[in-house]
Amino acid sequence: MKALPLPKSFDENEWFFILTVLGMLFLYRIIPKRFSTSTTLLLLIFPATISRLTDKFLSAPDKDLYDVFDSPAFELFDLFAYTMYAPFGYFFIYLYDYWKLKGLRLVAYIMVWGVFSIGFEWISHQFHVFKYKDFTFSLAFSIYISSHILTILYYHLIISLTSSLKMSKF
Protein backbone atom coordinates (compact mmCIF):
# COMPACT_ATOMS: atom_id res chain seq x y z
CA MET A 1 0.00 0.00 0.00
CA LYS A 2 1.05 3.59 -0.58
CA ALA A 3 1.41 6.35 1.99
CA LEU A 4 -1.34 8.97 1.69
CA PRO A 5 -2.83 7.58 -1.54
CA LEU A 6 -4.62 9.91 -3.92
CA PRO A 7 -8.39 9.51 -4.40
CA LYS A 8 -9.42 6.57 -6.60
CA SER A 9 -11.72 8.92 -8.47
CA PHE A 10 -12.08 12.65 -8.04
CA ASP A 11 -15.82 12.73 -7.47
CA GLU A 12 -18.53 14.30 -5.35
CA ASN A 13 -16.87 13.81 -1.93
CA GLU A 14 -13.69 15.64 -2.95
CA TRP A 15 -15.70 18.43 -4.60
CA PHE A 16 -17.91 18.73 -1.51
CA PHE A 17 -14.83 19.12 0.66
CA ILE A 18 -13.22 21.72 -1.63
CA LEU A 19 -16.41 23.79 -1.94
CA THR A 20 -17.02 23.62 1.83
CA VAL A 21 -13.50 24.86 2.60
CA LEU A 22 -13.80 27.63 -0.01
CA GLY A 23 -17.19 28.65 1.40
CA MET A 24 -15.81 28.80 4.92
CA LEU A 25 -12.75 30.78 3.79
CA PHE A 26 -15.09 33.26 2.10
CA LEU A 27 -17.19 33.54 5.26
CA TYR A 28 -14.05 33.98 7.39
CA ARG A 29 -12.90 36.81 5.10
CA ILE A 30 -16.17 38.74 5.09
CA ILE A 31 -17.01 38.68 8.80
CA PRO A 32 -15.36 41.35 10.98
CA LYS A 33 -12.20 40.28 12.77
CA ARG A 34 -13.01 39.60 16.39
CA PHE A 35 -9.99 37.90 17.95
CA SER A 36 -6.28 38.57 18.09
CA THR A 37 -4.04 36.67 15.65
CA SER A 38 -2.81 34.26 18.31
CA THR A 39 -6.33 33.46 19.54
CA THR A 40 -7.52 32.96 15.94
CA LEU A 41 -4.58 30.65 15.21
CA LEU A 42 -5.18 28.61 18.35
CA LEU A 43 -8.94 28.48 17.72
CA LEU A 44 -8.37 27.13 14.21
CA ILE A 45 -5.85 24.47 15.24
CA PHE A 46 -7.86 23.07 18.14
CA PRO A 47 -10.90 21.62 16.26
CA ALA A 48 -8.66 20.14 13.55
CA THR A 49 -6.49 18.37 16.14
CA ILE A 50 -9.39 17.25 18.33
CA SER A 51 -11.20 15.76 15.32
CA ARG A 52 -8.00 14.06 14.19
CA LEU A 53 -7.39 12.57 17.65
CA THR A 54 -11.04 11.53 18.01
CA ASP A 55 -10.87 9.84 14.61
CA LYS A 56 -7.61 8.14 15.52
CA PHE A 57 -8.80 6.85 18.88
CA LEU A 58 -12.16 5.75 17.41
CA SER A 59 -10.57 4.14 14.38
CA ALA A 60 -9.88 0.56 13.39
CA PRO A 61 -8.99 -1.98 14.55
CA ASP A 62 -10.12 -1.15 18.13
CA LYS A 63 -13.36 0.24 16.77
CA ASP A 64 -14.39 0.58 13.16
CA LEU A 65 -17.12 3.19 13.08
CA TYR A 66 -16.67 4.80 9.67
CA ASP A 67 -14.35 5.38 6.72
CA VAL A 68 -13.54 8.84 5.45
CA PHE A 69 -13.58 9.42 1.67
CA ASP A 70 -13.03 6.50 -0.71
CA SER A 71 -11.33 3.75 1.32
CA PRO A 72 -10.32 2.63 4.82
CA ALA A 73 -6.74 3.78 4.06
CA PHE A 74 -5.50 7.14 5.30
CA GLU A 75 -5.74 9.08 2.03
CA LEU A 76 -4.31 12.48 1.20
CA PHE A 77 -7.82 13.94 1.30
CA ASP A 78 -8.39 12.40 4.74
CA LEU A 79 -5.51 14.57 5.90
CA PHE A 80 -6.94 17.67 4.20
CA ALA A 81 -10.41 16.91 5.57
CA TYR A 82 -9.39 18.08 9.04
CA THR A 83 -9.02 21.62 7.72
CA MET A 84 -12.79 21.51 7.22
CA TYR A 85 -13.30 21.34 11.01
CA ALA A 86 -11.03 24.28 11.79
CA PRO A 87 -13.42 27.10 10.75
CA PHE A 88 -16.34 25.34 12.48
CA GLY A 89 -14.66 25.77 15.86
CA TYR A 90 -13.79 29.35 15.01
CA PHE A 91 -17.36 30.29 14.02
CA PHE A 92 -18.72 28.45 17.05
CA ILE A 93 -16.59 30.55 19.40
CA TYR A 94 -17.12 33.69 17.31
CA LEU A 95 -20.88 33.60 17.89
CA TYR A 96 -20.47 32.46 21.49
CA ASP A 97 -18.25 35.48 22.18
CA TYR A 98 -20.44 37.83 20.12
CA TRP A 99 -23.62 36.98 22.01
CA LYS A 100 -21.83 36.59 25.39
CA LEU A 101 -23.94 33.54 26.18
CA LYS A 102 -24.43 32.25 29.70
CA GLY A 103 -26.70 29.84 31.58
CA LEU A 104 -29.63 28.30 29.74
CA ARG A 105 -28.94 30.27 26.57
CA LEU A 106 -25.46 28.73 26.46
CA VAL A 107 -26.92 25.23 26.93
CA ALA A 108 -29.39 25.90 24.10
CA TYR A 109 -26.59 27.28 21.92
CA ILE A 110 -24.50 24.13 22.40
CA MET A 111 -27.52 21.94 21.63
CA VAL A 112 -28.32 23.93 18.47
CA TRP A 113 -24.72 23.57 17.30
CA GLY A 114 -24.94 19.85 18.07
CA VAL A 115 -27.98 19.57 15.79
CA PHE A 116 -26.29 21.75 13.16
CA SER A 117 -23.16 19.53 13.30
CA ILE A 118 -25.27 16.40 12.87
CA GLY A 119 -27.01 18.08 9.93
CA PHE A 120 -23.66 18.85 8.35
CA GLU A 121 -22.51 15.29 9.04
CA TRP A 122 -25.64 13.98 7.30
CA ILE A 123 -25.01 16.19 4.25
CA SER A 124 -21.36 15.01 4.17
CA HIS A 125 -22.66 11.45 4.27
CA GLN A 126 -24.90 12.16 1.27
CA PHE A 127 -21.80 13.28 -0.63
CA HIS A 128 -19.95 10.09 0.46
CA VAL A 129 -17.40 11.92 2.58
CA PHE A 130 -18.15 9.41 5.35
CA LYS A 131 -19.04 5.75 4.94
CA TYR A 132 -20.69 4.56 8.12
CA LYS A 133 -20.13 1.10 9.58
CA ASP A 134 -20.95 0.76 13.31
CA PHE A 135 -21.66 4.46 13.52
CA THR A 136 -24.82 6.00 14.97
CA PHE A 137 -25.98 9.61 14.90
CA SER A 138 -26.69 9.48 18.65
CA LEU A 139 -23.02 8.66 19.27
CA ALA A 140 -21.99 11.47 16.92
CA PHE A 141 -24.33 13.88 18.71
CA SER A 142 -22.77 13.13 22.11
CA ILE A 143 -19.26 13.47 20.64
CA TYR A 144 -20.18 16.82 19.06
CA ILE A 145 -21.73 18.12 22.28
CA SER A 146 -18.61 17.08 24.23
CA SER A 147 -16.30 18.69 21.68
CA HIS A 148 -18.32 21.93 21.72
CA ILE A 149 -18.11 22.08 25.52
CA LEU A 150 -14.37 21.32 25.30
CA THR A 151 -13.95 24.10 22.74
CA ILE A 152 -15.60 26.63 25.06
CA LEU A 153 -13.38 25.53 27.97
CA TYR A 154 -10.34 25.74 25.68
CA TYR A 155 -11.34 29.26 24.59
CA HIS A 156 -11.55 30.39 28.21
CA LEU A 157 -8.16 28.82 28.90
CA ILE A 158 -6.62 30.78 26.01
CA ILE A 159 -8.27 34.00 27.20
CA SER A 160 -7.05 33.54 30.75
CA LEU A 161 -3.51 32.67 29.58
CA THR A 162 -3.47 35.69 27.26
CA SER A 163 -4.61 37.94 30.11
CA SER A 164 -1.95 36.60 32.47
CA LEU A 165 0.71 37.10 29.78
CA LYS A 166 -0.47 40.69 29.34
CA MET A 167 -0.32 41.24 33.09
CA SER A 168 3.19 39.84 33.25
CA LYS A 169 4.27 42.28 30.53
CA PHE A 170 3.39 45.29 32.66
Add this chain to the structure above:
Amino acid sequence: MKEAALFTFTLLLGVYYFSTPKRLNPLEQIFIGLICSFILSCYISIFADDLGWWKVNKDSHLVFKIVEIVAKTFLLLMFIPIFLNGRNRFLVLLFYLFIFQLISWANEGLKVVEYKNWWILVGVVLDTLTLMFLTFLQKKFHQVLMKEGLVDYEGSSTS
Protein backbone atom coordinates in the same frame (compact mmCIF):
# COMPACT_ATOMS: atom_id res chain seq x y z
CA MET B 1 1.32 -5.89 32.19
CA LYS B 2 3.13 -4.40 29.19
CA GLU B 3 0.25 -2.00 28.59
CA ALA B 4 0.37 -0.94 32.25
CA ALA B 5 4.13 -0.31 32.05
CA LEU B 6 3.85 1.92 28.99
CA PHE B 7 0.78 3.71 30.32
CA THR B 8 2.54 4.37 33.64
CA PHE B 9 5.58 5.66 31.76
CA THR B 10 3.35 8.15 29.90
CA LEU B 11 1.70 9.26 33.14
CA LEU B 12 5.05 9.77 34.86
CA LEU B 13 6.32 11.70 31.86
CA GLY B 14 3.25 13.95 32.11
CA VAL B 15 3.78 14.49 35.83
CA TYR B 16 7.45 15.33 35.20
CA TYR B 17 6.52 17.71 32.40
CA PHE B 18 3.92 19.63 34.40
CA SER B 19 6.10 19.79 37.52
CA THR B 20 9.20 21.29 35.88
CA PRO B 21 9.76 24.93 34.85
CA LYS B 22 8.90 25.60 31.22
CA ARG B 23 10.92 27.53 28.71
CA LEU B 24 7.98 27.96 26.36
CA ASN B 25 5.08 30.24 27.27
CA PRO B 26 1.70 28.51 27.78
CA LEU B 27 0.24 29.66 24.44
CA GLU B 28 3.28 28.28 22.61
CA GLN B 29 2.99 25.03 24.54
CA ILE B 30 -0.64 24.66 23.45
CA PHE B 31 0.23 25.59 19.85
CA ILE B 32 3.15 23.16 19.59
CA GLY B 33 1.34 20.44 21.59
CA LEU B 34 -1.70 20.50 19.27
CA ILE B 35 0.33 20.44 16.06
CA CYS B 36 2.65 17.80 17.45
CA SER B 37 -0.17 15.44 18.45
CA PHE B 38 -1.77 15.97 15.02
CA ILE B 39 1.48 15.03 13.24
CA LEU B 40 2.18 12.03 15.48
CA SER B 41 -1.34 10.67 15.00
CA CYS B 42 -0.86 10.99 11.23
CA TYR B 43 2.37 8.96 11.51
CA ILE B 44 0.38 6.10 13.05
CA SER B 45 -2.09 6.18 10.18
CA ILE B 46 0.65 6.33 7.55
CA PHE B 47 3.15 3.83 8.95
CA ALA B 48 0.80 1.40 10.70
CA ASP B 49 -2.37 1.55 8.58
CA ASP B 50 -1.18 2.55 5.09
CA LEU B 51 2.35 1.19 4.74
CA GLY B 52 2.25 -1.59 7.34
CA TRP B 53 5.76 -0.76 8.59
CA TRP B 54 4.47 -0.84 12.18
CA LYS B 55 2.69 -4.08 12.95
CA VAL B 56 0.82 -3.27 16.14
CA ASN B 57 -0.22 -6.15 18.42
CA LYS B 58 -4.00 -6.49 18.13
CA ASP B 59 -4.51 -6.07 21.89
CA SER B 60 -2.17 -3.10 22.22
CA HIS B 61 -3.52 -0.52 19.82
CA LEU B 62 -4.78 1.85 22.51
CA VAL B 63 -1.59 1.87 24.56
CA PHE B 64 0.48 2.23 21.38
CA LYS B 65 -1.54 5.31 20.38
CA ILE B 66 -1.14 6.75 23.89
CA VAL B 67 2.64 6.28 23.87
CA GLU B 68 3.10 7.43 20.29
CA ILE B 69 0.92 10.52 20.60
CA VAL B 70 0.81 11.61 24.25
CA ALA B 71 4.24 10.54 25.54
CA LYS B 72 6.08 11.76 22.45
CA THR B 73 4.22 15.09 22.52
CA PHE B 74 5.41 15.65 26.10
CA LEU B 75 8.97 14.74 25.08
CA LEU B 76 8.94 17.04 22.07
CA LEU B 77 7.59 19.89 24.20
CA MET B 78 10.54 19.32 26.54
CA PHE B 79 13.16 19.05 23.84
CA ILE B 80 12.11 21.92 21.53
CA PRO B 81 13.15 24.75 23.90
CA ILE B 82 16.35 22.91 24.87
CA PHE B 83 17.18 22.38 21.21
CA LEU B 84 16.33 25.98 20.40
CA ASN B 85 18.26 27.60 23.23
CA GLY B 86 20.88 24.97 24.04
CA ARG B 87 24.52 25.67 23.27
CA ASN B 88 25.35 22.27 21.83
CA ARG B 89 22.43 21.45 19.57
CA PHE B 90 24.05 18.35 18.15
CA LEU B 91 24.35 16.75 21.59
CA VAL B 92 20.75 17.70 22.38
CA LEU B 93 19.65 16.12 19.09
CA LEU B 94 21.58 12.93 19.87
CA PHE B 95 20.03 12.72 23.34
CA TYR B 96 16.56 13.34 21.88
CA LEU B 97 17.06 10.58 19.30
CA PHE B 98 18.37 8.25 22.00
CA ILE B 99 15.24 8.78 24.12
CA PHE B 100 12.95 8.27 21.12
CA GLN B 101 14.80 5.11 20.13
CA LEU B 102 14.51 3.86 23.72
CA ILE B 103 10.74 4.23 23.44
CA SER B 104 10.78 2.33 20.14
CA TRP B 105 12.86 -0.45 21.70
CA ALA B 106 10.55 -0.56 24.73
CA ASN B 107 7.53 -0.83 22.40
CA GLU B 108 9.17 -3.62 20.47
CA GLY B 109 10.60 -5.35 23.56
CA LEU B 110 7.20 -5.40 25.24
CA LYS B 111 5.69 -6.82 22.03
CA VAL B 112 3.39 -3.86 21.55
CA VAL B 113 4.62 -3.32 18.03
CA GLU B 114 6.88 -4.95 15.50
CA TYR B 115 8.85 -2.55 13.33
CA LYS B 116 9.67 -3.49 9.76
CA ASN B 117 11.76 -2.11 6.88
CA TRP B 118 14.70 -0.89 8.97
CA TRP B 119 12.41 1.32 11.00
CA ILE B 120 15.15 2.11 13.53
CA LEU B 121 17.06 3.99 10.79
CA VAL B 122 13.99 5.51 9.14
CA GLY B 123 12.71 6.49 12.58
CA VAL B 124 15.88 8.46 13.33
CA VAL B 125 15.38 10.52 10.16
CA LEU B 126 11.66 11.01 10.81
CA ASP B 127 12.17 11.99 14.47
CA THR B 128 14.88 14.46 13.46
CA LEU B 129 12.65 15.99 10.78
CA THR B 130 9.75 16.24 13.25
CA LEU B 131 11.90 18.08 15.79
CA MET B 132 13.27 20.40 13.09
CA PHE B 133 9.80 21.16 11.71
CA LEU B 134 8.31 21.89 15.14
CA THR B 135 11.31 24.04 16.06
CA PHE B 136 10.79 25.96 12.81
CA LEU B 137 7.10 26.45 13.63
CA GLN B 138 7.94 27.60 17.14
CA LYS B 139 10.36 30.21 15.77
CA LYS B 140 8.00 31.24 13.00
CA PHE B 141 4.97 31.77 15.26
CA HIS B 142 6.77 32.99 18.38
CA GLN B 143 6.18 36.63 17.42
CA VAL B 144 2.53 35.97 16.57
CA LEU B 145 1.84 34.21 19.82
CA MET B 146 3.87 36.52 22.03
CA LYS B 147 3.49 39.98 20.53
CA GLU B 148 0.82 40.29 17.84
CA GLY B 149 -1.26 37.90 19.90
CA LEU B 150 -1.46 40.33 22.75
CA VAL B 151 -2.77 43.21 20.65
CA ASP B 152 -6.39 43.94 21.49
CA TYR B 153 -9.17 43.85 18.98
CA GLU B 154 -12.31 45.82 19.51
CA GLY B 155 -15.14 43.70 20.79
CA SER B 156 -12.98 40.79 21.83
CA SER B 157 -13.22 39.31 25.29
CA THR B 158 -9.45 39.64 25.54
CA SER B 159 -9.73 43.41 25.82
